[in-house]
Amino acid sequence: MDPQNTSRKRIAVIPGDGIGQEVIPQALKVIRAAGADVEFSEFDWGADRYLRDGMTVPPDGFAMLSRDFDAVFAGAFGDPRVKTNIHAKEILLGMRFQMDLYANVRPVRLLDATLCPLKDVAPKDVDFVVIRENTEGVYIDAGGVFKQGTPDEIAIQEDINTRKGVERIIRYAFEYCERHKKLDGSPRKRVLMCDKSNAMTHAGGLWQRVFKEVAGEFPQIAAQHMYVDALCMQMVRDPRAFDVIVTNNMFGDIITDLAAGLQGGLGMAASGNIHPGKTSMFEPVHGSAPPIAGKNIANPFGAILTAAMMLGHLELTKEAEKIESAVLAAVLQKKTTQDMGGTLGTREAGEWVAERAST
Numbered sequence: 001m002d003p004q005n006t007s008r009k010r011i012a013v014i015p016g017d018g019i020g021q022e023v024i025p026q027a028l029k030v031i032r033a034a035g036a037d038v039e040f041s042e043f044d045w046g047a048d049r050y051l052r053d054g055m056t057v058p059p060d061g062f063a064m065l066s067r068d069f070d071a072v073f074a075g076a077f078g079d080p081r082v083k084t085n086i087h088a089k090e091i092l093l094g095m096r097f098q099m100d101l102y103a104n105v106r107p108v109r110l111l112d113a114t115l116c117p118l119k120d121v122a123p124k125d126v127d128f129v130v131i132r133e134n135t136e137g138v139y140i141d142a143g144g145v146f147k148q149g150t151p152d153e154i155a156i157q158e159d160i161n162t163r164k165g166v167e168r169i170i171r172y173a174f175e176y177c178e179r180h181k182k183l184d185g186s187p188r189k190r191v192l193m194c195d196k197s198n199a200m201t202h203a204g205g206l207w208q209r210v211f212k213e214v215a216g217e218f219p220q221i222a223a224q225h226m227y228v229d230a231l232c233m234q235m236v237r238d239p240r241a242f243d244v245i246v247t248n249n250m251f252g253d254i255i256t257d258l259a260a261g262l263q264g265g266l267g268m269a270a271s272g273n274i275h276p277g278k279t280s281m282f283e284p285v286h287g288s289a290p291p292i293a294g295k296n297i298a299n300p301f302g303a304i305l306t307a308a309m310m311l312g313h314l315e316l317t318k319e320a321e322k323i324e325s326a327v328l329a330a331v332l333q334k335k336t337t338q339d340m341g342g343t344l345g346t347r348e349a350g351e352w353v354a355e356r357a358s359t
């Protein structure tokens with residue numbers, strides 16, 4: 001590290017498992033090509049390391065990331081050799097929970113109409129953002145089983161929602177709406193809260209009350225609500241209906257996979273795990289995809305767009321825009337991997353975008 005250079009951003013890179021190890025190097029290549037003043041430090045946390053010496057995260061790991069880096073860039077975690085998936089849980093959920101990265105931000109943008117499975121949908125029709133609560137809900141894994149393996153077995157999975165957690169994610173969504181524009185440059189104007197408060201009345205009631213309160217602080221932004229089941233139908237019937245969506249951990253996980261389908265599949269989707277003012281973590285939405293790992297066929301664009309999102313967060317706006325334009329050019333010219341109808345391999349697609357981003 002160069003302590004003299006204070007503007008240079010320090011990025012911790014954790015490629016992880018499976019296709020994470022293939023797509024992250026491509027994204028790093030593109031970041032360098034775009035001329036971003038960054039310094040990478042790579043960490044080998046993942047299945048190989050866990051199988052070698054049992055380590056998932058070193059004792060000081062999360063504190064070190066928060067202390068020594070401006071951002072974390074992660075690939076994917078999950079390996080069929082680790083049946084319990086314990087390493088993935090400890091690394092990924094560990095970062096989200098212990099670094100308190102409470103806002104999972106997933107932009108959903110259609111770069112080219114041919115990528116969308118819906119008919120008569122143009123890129124301008126799919127341009128929304130899902131803000132998912134990232135530190136609470138059922139993902140805390142609170143609960144337990146009783147009389148396991150018997151006919152009387154009971155399994156309880158708790159859904160934890162705190163006033164503080166709900167309020168900060170809803171406020172983040174309104175502030176995000178205020179600050180961010182759509183791809184065509186027009187302002188964002190609506191925040192929609194998605195829940196299942198007709199069935200889950202306790203947690204839903206809290207979300208409803210807090211949403212109304214916080215919405216009152218942002219009179220210029222339209223506050224809307226939908227039940228999660230209705231939202232799923234609406235998303236495939238008319239994605240134009242959405243602008244900024246805020247929801248809990250589990251619904252956010254589910255609807256963002258559906259949303260990824262609208263923009264060309266998991267291989268295209270980017271995400272950030274953010275706590276304003278603290279070291280945040282950026283990762284493509286897709287997992288380690290074991291069936292396609294090691295074949296040079298994984299789509300690197302989700303990781304590359306995630307890199308652009310990270311640079312934007314670090315206020316390297318010019319470099320972020322260069323990368324986004326280069327990916328758009330690749331999509332329009334079909335310089336893509338097979339999942340998007342192209343013929344290029346992971347490395348070749350990354351190379352093409354890097355070349356383009358360097359100009």
Ligand code: ATP
Nearest residue numbers: 078266267286287288289290291292298299300339
């Ligand atoms: P996780 O539970 O970790 O989110 P998952 O099992 O839900 O992972 P992925 O590992 O993301 O899902 O992948 C599921 C399938 O989607 C893959 O087997 C692959 O066919 C496709 N896929 C995912 N990411 C990509 C990519 N980058 N390029 C091409 N195909 C992909």
